[in-house]
Amino acid sequence: MSTETVATTNGKTAAAPKKASKGGKVVGWADERLGLATAAKKNLRKVFPDHWSFMLGEIALWSFVVLLITGVFLTFWFKPSMAEVQYMGTYDQLRGMYMSEAFASSLDISFDIRGGLMVRQMHHWAAMLFIASMLVHMMRVFLTGAFRKPREINWVIGGLLILLGIVEGFSGYSLPDDLLSGTGLRIAQGMVQATPVVGTYMSFFMFGGEFPGDVIIPRLYMAHILLLPALILALIAAHMLLLVYHKHTQWPGPGRTEENVVGFPMLPVYMAKAGGFFFIVFGASAIMGGLMTINPVWKYGPYDPSKVTAGSQPDWYMGIAEGMLRIMPGWESHIFGITISWNIFLPGMFAPIALLALVLSWPFLEAWVTGDKREHHLLQRPRNAPTRTAFLVSLMSLYGLLWIAGGNDVVAVLFHLNLNHITYFMRAAIFIIPPLVFILVRRWCISLQRHDNEMLTHGYESGIIMRSPEGGYSERHLPIDPERAYTLTARERDEVYVPGASEDANGVEGGAGKMDGLRGKLSAYMFGDNVQKPTTAEIEEGAEHLAHELEHEHEAGLDHSADGHQFDGRHEVEGETLRGDH
């Protein structure tokens, strides 16, 4: 690497071990006891590729660290007890009321501890950031095919992290024992109780008897500050270890291949960028905690099982379960003296888990259909996997619809709509709109692929309109630059699996029977309509055609751009003037 073109402060000579430098002594002392130098020598300068979308997971990681720090602060004052006390604290409106110690101590943190409210809100905002950034990170990984071999296990770990993050969020949200979160807990209890066969038993075990009892808050507290964070930490550790072991995926481009990883070294660049980013996330959540109200429990008041507020809404990440619960028709079966509550356990428990399982199993499903056993380290543009992209976007549309359904009362008030009509609409819409979105997005991706090919073979649209001597108008196309052209073509050709074939092009043996036929059909559907990148011959033909066209224009005296277009920013314009007298 050339040292001529980097900052002089970096030094012009390569670093060489000096005798008995101070740092060297410390490293020596530590290595003699820990022997870490072998592992460190490879990893200190480990290369990470750069792209803005690789930062999404980092937001999740750092917001989790913020959660640990602010969470510890909150435990100093929070009392996880449901014992009833009379509130005698600073907040006038609730003084004299009976409430649980948990709620009273939440009020104390909010009103009597300097910075308490700020940290409480910071903790809540960081939790929102944590779950939201995990979801967006997961979408990035899915849309770019970063879950493919060898990263399938990390995909599943990530999915479990989201699930745990949501459970952790819900348990923390329930701790203050306010009216809103108590209502959420009541709904959760109703769902547990409606579980077939074991529901009543599970509910009694969870709540130490009937709802609400006096043990659920201490138990949730234990889960929230010990059990779930420990599991999340362990999974994050595994997630990061695998990330380091596999090395990060990268976007294709000149010099960026399946066999290398191009970017900046961990020390110092990523140490600084990622480390600095922690401070940014910390700072952003502190500012949010100081300025933006979230979960003002003092407004809701203490939990009372006989009270509820209109417009009760859970935190946003529970929105889809809430939406499903709201639009589900009231189906219940009574047979042989038992009750099966389809209306509760289908939307409340079965559907969310089934959706997550479907998304988590996608890498295995896709690998089965393609029969691809190779490793993939180059990311795919979403348009180059139209079926996969369409699948995720249709799920996103389902997510959005269920969100609206989960706030149908708020939507009804906001837009002056009939609540019943919204519900009826949603019952049909969740089955009709996602498939429509799927078809639309799939065709859209294929069009974009076609557009890429057109650019490769016919050049880009320069925006320069030419008039021929005959009076016809045409837009001049110019060849795209070779690096861009290479990047556009740096993808594989899709192969459609033909059932019955003993061995396909990837050297995978074909199976037999019904599953084989299904695999063929799925493969034809998933990849059959995709537009493949042009062949070498097509590229050459396109280049020839372009050159010919330009030559033709030159012959016709069109060797200069139309008047004014010389100022299009692509040419030297020194000394240029507008031709003619206008």
Added chain:
Amino acid sequence: MSDHSDNLPAVQEPIADPGLPAHTPRPTDIDPKAERRAERQVAFFFLLSMVMAVLFVVAYFSLDLGKLEEDGTREATDTFWGLGASHVALGVTLGLTMMFIGIGVIHWARKLMSDVEISEQRHPAASSEEDREETLAALQAGLEESGIARRPLVRNTLLGALAFAGLPLIVGLTDLGPVATSSVRRKTLEKTVWKEGTRIVRDVTGTPIRPEDLEVGDLLNAQPEGLVHLHDASLKREGVDYLEGAPLHIEKGKASLILLRMEPKDITHGKGRENWTHQGIVAYSKICTHVGCPISLNEQQTHHLLCPCHQSTFDLADSGRVVFGPAARALPQLPIKVSEDGYLVAQSDFTEPVGPSYWERDSK
């Protein structure tokens, strides 16, 4: 190319890889002035961070929360534009303290640290063939020496012992709560504090209700006597069990009531429920049969009652029938009458379990 490439897709055609583009130097790489300016900028951000940290300490000690002291006195709460000054200032100064460190470090990385891209070879995720064989051989040898395959008796009893060891781990959790057997359910889920003669009282003041207190169209949230905190302890009546703490909350989660007075002619009485009302006053469980939210929104003209959680709607003029939403069962109705001293009381407990469904519920 290495042997690794067999396992990797080829993406070289139709255009050959032009290779990594040459490094373009930044102004800070070639212009010492720009370099020194960047250095000063980074240091400036770190200085700003220090200033913010000091401001945090100042705000911590100078801005008053307006806390209620032990002796009942309190300072006025300091505010900025109506917001609690202390929390706002602490949040902003702490946030900026951190933010400026982050901005400074990232600025340093972007402007001054080398931005020459480095390329590193990848290696297959799998171990080498030899390593794998060695591992398998070691595994084989270990299993062989343990004799686990040759001694099925030992193996099977071990598996059995491990399976049985799960029992204490699971059974040990039984005391998490009562086991919801049918006798336990009869005493808990399937019963409330309502019984013959229990007074119906207002849920805030705890005062009993006379029929003439209610106009047609009036809706009242009510509780059985004993579930409302009385501000004046001398008002407590003998023979009434006044609950507190967890038992109180559990009973409120089941016994809460909605009272509604309508024109008697509007009521469609359920079969066998002709005598459950009094002069057009009906009493229904306030706990939704869907997942247990307290129902509270009333449409006076239609006698419909809406649950704010999931919008199940019940017709109180027609045995609490479900007219909309995800609930599957009608609201349980409480049979009521007027006592000798003229107050509304219950005729009995609810005739069915209230609240959300459960597997063992006999919903005949």
